[in-house]
Amino acid sequence: MIHLTAKIRSNSPVSDGYFEMTFDWPCDVPPPLPGSFFTVRVSEYAIPLLRRPFAFSGFDREQSTASMLYERRGTATRQLTTRLPGESIDILAPLGVPFPSPRSEALPVLIAGGIGMGPIFYLAAELYGAGQEAVLFVGARTNGIVPDRTEFGLVQTVFATDDGSAGVHGTVTDALVNRTDLLERRLEYFACGPLPMLRAVHQHAKARNEMCWVSVEQTMGCAVGACMGCAVRVRGPAEFARVCTEGPVFDSEEIAWT
Ligand SMILES: Cc1cc2nc3c(=O)[nH]c(=O)nc-3n(C[C@H](O)[C@H](O)[C@H](O)COP(=O)(O)OP(=O)(O)OC[C@H]3O[C@@H](n4cnc5c(N)ncnc54)[C@H](O)[C@@H]3O)c2cc1C
Ligand code: FES
Incomplete structure (x- = not known):
């Protein structure tokens, strides 16, 4: 996991209520994998206090940029829509377990x-x-x-x-x-x-x-495994798993679907 201040390259609406932000990714850090995520500190002020998690929506190897596709929902995502190219965002990445490589005998x-x-x-x-x-x-x-x-x-x-x-x-x-x-x-x-x-x-x-x-989305606190704020019910003796560290990608049979 790295902590970086990334320069925003673009941030624009892509459909009704959805935006895509692209930001610089350090050349010496391996590309994030599909399913892994990062957290953003949206504001330098107390509100919103918690970092917000977002999955990577793409990676451009030539430009060394990563992107996220996000929905404008509440305080943090509304603030994100106002960020301009050239400004910086504070990111912790990459986090979580990505999607595995597909098995060779099956069609993904x-x-x-x-x-x-x-x-x-x-x-x-x-x-x-x-x-x-x-x-x-x-x-x-x-x-x-x-x-x-x-x-x-x-x-x-x-x-x-x-x-x-x-x-x-x-x-x-x-x-x-x-x-x-x-x-x-x-x-x-x-x-x-x-x-x-x-x-x-x-x-x-x-x-x-x-x-x-399945990649499970859950409201998160710390996003690094310390608070249990993101726990989901799983089958077996453990009963709960942390989406931020044991997920967000799970074998769907692990989840205790209700
Ligand atoms: C691993 C992971 C990956 C994610 N990837 C993306 C992504 O690629 N694009 C994207 O738009 N969002 C993603 N999210 C959800 C994103 O974190 C929330 O939309 C965001 O935190 C909302 O912040 P807010 O302050 O704008 O809204 P808030 O005011 O905090 O919440 C607004 C509404 O969104 C709901 N909400 C908040 N957090 C979540 C959540 N984690 N899952 C489901 N509903 C939530 C709340 O219940 C509320 O109804 C991801 C979440 C996780 C855990
Ligand atoms: S958000 Fe704190 S343990 Fe997952």
Whole structure:
């Protein structure tokens, strides 16, 4: 983990309520991996007091820049939208357990919903860069929140919207079960998004006896394993796991879904 003051290169809206910020990454530090995250100290003042966690949404090796795709939600993210290129942000990175490399015998199925879009788009770009076939499913309330991304032209992409404004009218799991061509193959699932979506993807994957990785988002305190503020219920004797250090990516069978 490093503590850095990174110069912002760009910070602009990319869809309804969503922004992407790109910032300098030190050349001598290895690129962060998809699924790993960082925390930002948004203000030098007391509010908001806590650093906020965000996943990496991309990495540009030539420019040595990293990026995050974030939703404007509350105090911290509203403040972030006002930051300008040339200003600096205070970052602790990289944190957490990233997505594992896909197994060679299975087709990676990447599933993104809401604020989970960033890490999944990054994973899609990395798999494409490594010459690996993958299918990307993007679920959203409505088409307006889905940013226009180069990844959609690189890997096969399927959209699902709750209001039917793009792709399948329904959830990503509705879109998945429609794809009988894919379901004939061995698959490995990689998902990030709201908990109900992760639970549905887990149930779908387990019904097919397939491996499923989920990146869990949880409100965080310290983000370095000290406060238990980010604990999620897991199966087995430990009962709880810390999302910041043992996650955010888990084998979906580890989570005690309720
Ligand atoms: C590992 C990890 C990766 C994340 N990656 C991203 C990302 O790539 N893009 C992105 O936009 N956000 C991401 N988040 C969520 C992000 O940290 C919160 O949106 C942010 O902290 C909200 O801060 P705020 O002050 O603007 O809003 P607050 O005023 O703190 O909260 C506004 C609303 O957002 C909800 N919220 C706050 N934190 C979280 C959270 N961690 N998960 C779910 N809901 C939350 C609150 O319940 C509240 O309803 C991630 C969180 C974690 C733990
Ligand atoms: S946020 Fe403190 S232990 Fe995870």
